[in-house]
Amino acid sequence: MAKPNSRRPVVGIIGNAHALNDQYEVHAVGRMNSEAVADVAGCLPLIIPSDPRLVSVEDLLDLCDGFLLTGGRPNVHPSAWGEEETPAHGAFDRGRDAITLPLVRACVDRGQPFIGICRGFQEVNVAMGGSLHPEIRDLPGRMNHRMPPDGSLEEKFALRHAVRFTPGGVFHRLMGAEEVMTNTLHGQGIARPGARIVIDGVAPDGTPEAIYVRDAPGFTLSVQWHPEWQAGEDPVSRPLFHAFGAACADWAAGRRPVVTGVA
Template sequence: MSTNRPSTPRNPPIVLVPACSKMLGHHPFQAAGQKYLDAVRLAGCLPLVVPAAQPEEVDALLALADGVFLTGSVSNTHPRHFGEEVHDASLPLDEARDAWTLPVVREVLRRGMPLFAICRGLQETNVALGGSLYQAVQEQPGFMDHRARDEDPVDVQYGPVHAVRVLPGGVLHAVLGLDDIQVNSLHGQGIRRLADGLRAEALAPDGLIEAFSVPQSSGFSLCVQWHPEWQASANPVSRKLLTAFGRACQAWRAGHHRHEDDDLAPET
């Protein structure tokens, strides 16, 4: 049966996609959005959805992987991880995801494994490395409201909302070759203090950091606040971002899993 989803090449890089905790009825589930999995496939990689991992499982999971893809989510990173109380108790949290993604971010970057992070993923990466967040950007003087309206159709929510200025000399500018791009905007939290050692890659018109990289990591790293996974196959900017991530994952696989690929090669 045919689908419109991207196909995955033979022996592709494996990319870990952390799941989010969800309650469906009376039962807890671990889930990942289909659009993120499709984006990983568009990058030429195989997504592996990982439920809330235990500390003793992390090394085994990373040994399987060639990259990590941190998704967006309706949930927020718990503010206790940057020394604050919860500002709005009506907003969802996901402490099960926090418990393993925050230390995993640090380990992935220490190893130089490719990392691509979207929205919540950008926020949790900044927090994992010692940065902090605004819990409600729209309440901060001088900042715009970066949230989408729930009453709008989904294609309007994920449509272009504002420009971001791509800063010269960074990863994002090298990948895109553009000085500014139009992005969607669906977030309430945002970066207050960028963690030490991180490099701002793009700014919103109000000055909010919309992308950053991790120069001290030896591998590819890029974290963006917008949602490039939305209809990515039809978006040239999204395709460039995912292609860059996919190539980095392929390079990691070639350097770390070459013998496994040789074992899987057909006999001649």
């Protein structure tokens, strides 16, 4: 008698290009991302090299049950929303752009789950037609959301500001609270929301911090902060990864959402 399929859902974690010792090129993800996927979401983490010469969106959609769009130092290139690059836009990773932006759109159409974190949050907005501010702290009335330059990891990932969710909205219902405390380690942020992007949580200065894609059949929750930090212990991170893991398990089991009226 055949045994039921008991494999863990596979989550593709989008890697970032790095140079070890300023010389040896690698694709890598932070260990805390893999641990959050394995230990909290209950899925099998798989590092994806974000280079269109090596992988295709079609291959990834067939291989993985869900995707984690990680944070990363390079930014989305502004040509993705029709602007010229400036020094304020920072460094770029065009290979990652070429993978993640069409991947997000394909997942939205199929109902395949993904979660966006920091740069990944920004990628979701850009993929849906939105734009980004190159430097949030330069805007009138905005706080500095960047990672502190000094200190331990505990100090850099410490809770630094509140995020208030839409009353009765998706994040409010998931978290069981209208307001939570989060870390903050980003320079850029949403300028113009993309089509169907719902801003469901904001920082005290009005910076968008939590979004999802309206009328998408699958899991599209994305956040500007870093929930992978101590994900199993943090009361905000844990329900987010639990819900993402459940969505990936549904996809792995063949329980497909009904795709109707998706633009």
